[in-house]
Amino acid sequence: MIADWEKQIRDAFYITANGDFEDNHFQDVIWEMSLTAFDKPREVQVVVDGKMNLSISAGDPGFVWFKDEPVGLTMPIECWIHTHPFGKAYFSGTDWKTIRTWEPLMKMAIVLGDNQQMYWIKGQTQTIYYQYTDIPDWIDNQTILSDFTKTVPYPHYTPFRDVLEEE
Ligand SMILES: [Zn+2]
Numbered sequence: 001m002i003a004d005w006e007k008q009i010r011d012a013f014y015i016t017a018n019g020d021f022e023d024n025h026f027q028d029v030i031w032e033m034s035l036t037a038f039d040k041p042r043e044v045q046v047v048v049d050g051k052m053n054l055s056i057s058a059g060d061p062g063f064v065w066f067k068d069e070p071v072g073l074t075m076p077i078e079c080w081i082h083t084h085p086f087g088k089a090y091f092s093g094t095d096w097k098t099i100r101t102w103e104p105l106m107k108m109a110i111v112l113g114d115n116q117q118m119y120w121i122k123g124q125t126q127t128i129y130y131q132y133t134d135i136p137d138w139i140d141n142q143t144i145l146s147d148f149t150k151t152v153p154y155p156h157y158t159p160f161r162d163v164l165e166e167e
Pocket of ligand 1: 082091
């Protein structure tokens with residue numbers, strides 16, 4: 001349980017990410033808080049409004065934000081971010097209903113899953129899906145570059161010389 005989970009999200013946004021809601025670290029913090037800050041994994045939702053103020057809430061998986069009109073937010077909403085703690089990043093039927101409702105006043109929506117994300121961007125006809133996978137551990141089999149460079153230089157290599165400097 002993490003008492004200051006909301007502050008950690010705000011700090012990641014304003015300090016580390018410098019107000020960039022597409023920042024990887026900021027999104028990682030939201031995801032981590034969603035999994036670890038509560039008695040059980042809970043859906044975390046962050047709304048970035050037109051003045052870059054954050055409205056943060058948490059609920060049960062499937063919890064519906066935007067059921068009531070958000071109070072105190074400056075329109076248009078820059079981005080609506082929420083997590084799917086079960087891991088799959090896609091827009092559910094409920095999510096699409098929210099997006100359709102708020103489309104006139106919302107520029108972007110992002111759903112975060114386990115090493116995956118889906119973006120909806122206003123005006124585009126397709127969503128964007130990202131999945132992150134680890135790079136395999138290659139340390140043991142990697143050719144060391146300094147070994148390789150021993151076979152260089154070229155036999156007939158001529159250094160570049162600026163023609164203007166020729167005598
Ligand atoms: Zn959702």
